[in-house]
Amino acid sequence: MSKPSFATDYEEGAHPAILKRLVETNLEQSVGYGLDPVSESARDRIRTACACPQAAVHFLIGGTQVNTTMLDALLASYEGVVAADTAHVALHEAGAIEAGGHKVLTLPGTNGKITSEQVDEFCSIAEADGSRDHMVFPGVVYLSQPTEYGTLYSLDELERMRTVCDRHSLRLYIDGARLAYALASPANDVTLPDLARLCDAFYIGGTKCGALLGEAVVVPDPNLIPHLFTIIKQHGALLAKGRLLGIQFDELFRDDLYLRIGKPALKAADALRALFKQVGLKLAFDSPTNQTFVVLENQQMERLAKLVEFDFWERADATHTVVRFATSWATRMEAVEALRQELLG
Amino acid sequence: MSKPSFATDYEEGAHPAILKRLVETNLEQSVGYGLDPVSESARDRIRTACACPQAAVHFLIGGTQVNTTMLDALLASYEGVVAADTAHVALHEAGAIEAGGHKVLTLPGTNGKITSEQVDEFCSIAEADGSRDHMVFPGVVYLSQPTEYGTLYSLDELERMRTVCDRHSLRLYIDGARLAYALASPANDVTLPDLARLCDAFYIGGTKCGALLGEAVVVPDPNLIPHLFTIIKQHGALLAKGRLLGIQFDELFRDDLYLRIGKPALKAADALRALFKQVGLKLAFDSPTNQTFVVLENQQMERLAKLVEFDFWERADATHTVVRFATSWATRMEAVEALRQELLG
């Protein structure tokens, strides 16, 4: 791969501190399933970072797995999850939520986001419907922060979503697969303690944010979900060598690394966006995190694909396509520079 | 209930011939689970009516149950069902399809119908999507005939839908909960043999069409679904006293009763529509079967509700509501006349 690649944000391995710790502790023996002291240390660091000392924290392996497990844990059998029509759970999990028995109740998203007003109206109409008892009850609101489009919910938006959730007895769940890139963004005003205060459950993404794999689920009220350990096991989501996840999050939350780890991605993304504007490429919309969406005329896309790796996102119209450039914690400015050389010559 | 009622088409009991036969045979002993001679006779009559002598025919109890069982039988675990966003399986089955593990992939309907062009485009885009293997595969097209809005697919439309299904390796399934009201409509050009020729499975509705309860599932290729009997049992859909269903369909298909049973409903519905036009009520759209949708100004709706029972359907806008008037095989013209007296009297 000699071309610079911005295809996804999970193309590299792990932050060096993680690999170092793995090597150092490799032949130490420890009990499995996350009951080891390192996992306990990682949980404590996360509780501290979330200012939520009583939170239950579980380490799972990947995003689809976490979403399936947690929505199953949060939803009653007659409930579904409200989400943007572009949400990962709605489109790109191969029907995992439905395989777990739950409907995804979609609302039209705007650049990946839905509003508390939309949720409020949807629930109000559902509650007034004479056929309500023949329909799926909304049970959880699913948001992603940042969204699949790299956009952010503001603190005010989340506060209002929480209010609407309380009004309609919904739980609020946030998918933080790329949370480090929200936390690193100057445009973001939502902290980990805010998430812990506002959500019924959320997860802190590791896979895309410096870990080899792994996501940390945070349930601020530890009594909310009885036997979550067993629910995780039943979903095939309990890692035997749980220490592998513990080590990673212990490193990611040592000295607040997680709050900083997204910064190189943001710097590179800003440079990419500036470059695109400079050469006259049209951004689909402003995105304040590590993903940048560009509208390309199709032949232009083909030429560009010879110079750099990016991700096809969606057809805009017969002659235009939206493509995505993703940076990561591991992106080096040299890659952006290489692309600049190609484009500006 | 002294007001005339057009609230639904399942407010009465059964066609008198059915009750008569139940009474006559009440203390005869017969084996269970639909293996009795009367059920066999009913199956044969249905095969004859469908000009499909080899078809597998099973009797189940209600529409949601049939849809859940048959879609589960027709779909692979990684497949979903394509349906109009107004389809019964999409809205009014309390998430039964998802509880069975499958996603409902909705397309925007027009008066309850979707087109073969929509399905073709949806599948073509899905097949071209680079993330296809992370998404639910379309596996079955679900139509209802007549639709939830009382509209009809023409033979030409169904032929084209079949062609699209073949192009994309989809199965075609038709929900015939109100099929008698299609078959009785002068606007209809789709026969039972057409359905047997074009569908992978469909059901002939009993509950809304003269039976106490019961739906007859027809699978034209008897080898399509191995062990369907056991699948039905697993879904709690196997009636112990199967003869109860056999008797009803044996009567409904004796002398082609089923082809005629909807005619009184159509006559009454036509009279209702004429009456509504006469008094200046606005039909939401033209419907050629037993359901009529009327757009009412909200205060007008309240006044009308004092004279006659109908069904709230949906809010049209802040000041208008769509309501439904349903007639049935049992509707007497006296009920329409009574309403005419109230409105014109």
Add this chain to the structure above:
Amino acid sequence: MSKPSFATDYEEGAHPAILKRLVETNLEQSVGYGLDPVSESARDRIRTACACPQAAVHFLIGGTQVNTTMLDALLASYEGVVAADTAHVALHEAGAIEAGGHKVLTLPGTNGKITSEQVDEFCSIAEADGSRDHMVFPGVVYLSQPTEYGTLYSLDELERMRTVCDRHSLRLYIDGARLAYALASPANDVTLPDLARLCDAFYIGGTKCGALLGEAVVVPDPNLIPHLFTIIKQHGALLAKGRLLGIQFDELFRDDLYLRIGKPALKAADALRALFKQVGLKLAFDSPTNQTFVVLENQQMERLAKLVEFDFWERADATHTVVRFATSWATRMEAVEALRQELLG
């Protein structure tokens, strides 16, 4: 079928009072889904018979359907149901409980029964197991009264089972598919009010006890299961013309018919058992209700099968088979007499 038949207890139709009521009310219009006045009357009669005025009562269609729906409603996702290895839910529901996501945790039964001591020991071992969190938690105890072998739990046995359930935080659920034959037995000391007092949920069987179809679920604490109506709908178990079920239970509980309706079955079963003893046939065990299990030498079985219909039950050994003779509310003594003539002739 000229031979007398004791193959099952659901070979006939319905009690004549039910058919009469169906005929009389056939063209009355009523709302669907069990919200009609007759269904409400039936619910009230059942509440009165159970001395449980606050109970939630729902009418479903068949036994497997009720068991699947109610166990799904009563169990958490990480829980399974404890049952005898011969229980209907363990053997003869085509895996419906597992299809709903729950394990059947079997204990060895004795003539269809399990003891509170067995349940207590099973739970105590499970609770002490270091791998407990990797295992299915017992959540519900499933009993049938009478059992699949026609045997009965005594009041004392049920009281002790309740105590064990309380000790281990289990719910108690009783399958009363043949409950009328328990209530009609002189050997029985468990009343409907006892069941309502001791169970978290149970059902009163209609299909095998005088109805065309239908089972009445009783949940003594109406707040135990939120949105049970919707859960029933999601399981495809909500009958559109709910009145059909309401009428049947309204008749079955008018003037306590249900408490008497099993008596002819008991009388005939007693006569059968006396006859079998007289002719030297060996009963597998004493059963006090409408089912009688006989151990036959295989050639003897073949000869007997020419004279009378019975049900193959299980192989006893290489040369012997256990067969079942079932009587019902509709069994006439003439059938027993006819068999007597054949055997003693």
Add this chain to the structure above:
Amino acid sequence: MSKPSFATDYEEGAHPAILKRLVETNLEQSVGYGLDPVSESARDRIRTACACPQAAVHFLIGGTQVNTTMLDALLASYEGVVAADTAHVALHEAGAIEAGGHKVLTLPGTNGKITSEQVDEFCSIAEADGSRDHMVFPGVVYLSQPTEYGTLYSLDELERMRTVCDRHSLRLYIDGARLAYALASPANDVTLPDLARLCDAFYIGGTKCGALLGEAVVVPDPNLIPHLFTIIKQHGALLAKGRLLGIQFDELFRDDLYLRIGKPALKAADALRALFKQVGLKLAFDSPTNQTFVVLENQQMERLAKLVEFDFWERADATHTVVRFATSWATRMEAVEALRQELLG
């Protein structure tokens, strides 16, 4: 942990060659989901080791996850899996198989094994049962090699099991969570090519055999399971950074490391067994792999627990307990020696 520990075989990290490769390739960019060149290389090595060039090979994360995913892929909705009552899928997966909709049909195991005769008899009885269509159909035989008790199936036993599977149209699936310890055992005569020839699917365990995590699923007939990639995704079992699994299996199958990696475990286990016999501890049965089961008088167990870590297995009787000692690829003979010093002083 200063005491020697034989509690489980997944207490350490990974084989050093794996960590070395992870470190060396950490910042290389590669595509996700196992489509990268290293994963492809690992697949090729496994195909070669299995002498099965056409096999589909997929990398998943853990045993419960693999079993759930593969049994779901191999079973029809009306089928269950036949397994020993001590099988991991029967006991220690928190009901994951049932949560996926399938029953585990248990046969009594002997030291973890079931025989082809048992399966043959079970299927023959099921096929002859008049209620067969009301019961779960056996669809897959699940074996583990070595078993949960460390015992081995011989090649002859597996050949006969395959014959029985063919006779009854069953698929054969083998759980190889600890397969390296079978392959390293002098008592073993079953090779990887034998498994590929005899099984419909099996997996090669990584987690317990030298990897940080990961299991390699082998499906010898690549057309057996359409869209297995999507099925894996739907089960939340598709790792984003698939390269992490690819690297591990590429190292484990480089120069046949996997065939040798279990040898230190076997050497240590043999030494443990010799030591136990020397000091008069009673082995529960002879086991030829890395797990050793010892029957201890309860007070003896408590004294021993002060000297060494082991795993409580099950109560033998009121005064005796079975405990397990597990060695692994990482066990050093020093640990056995330390225990010898403690026991023999």
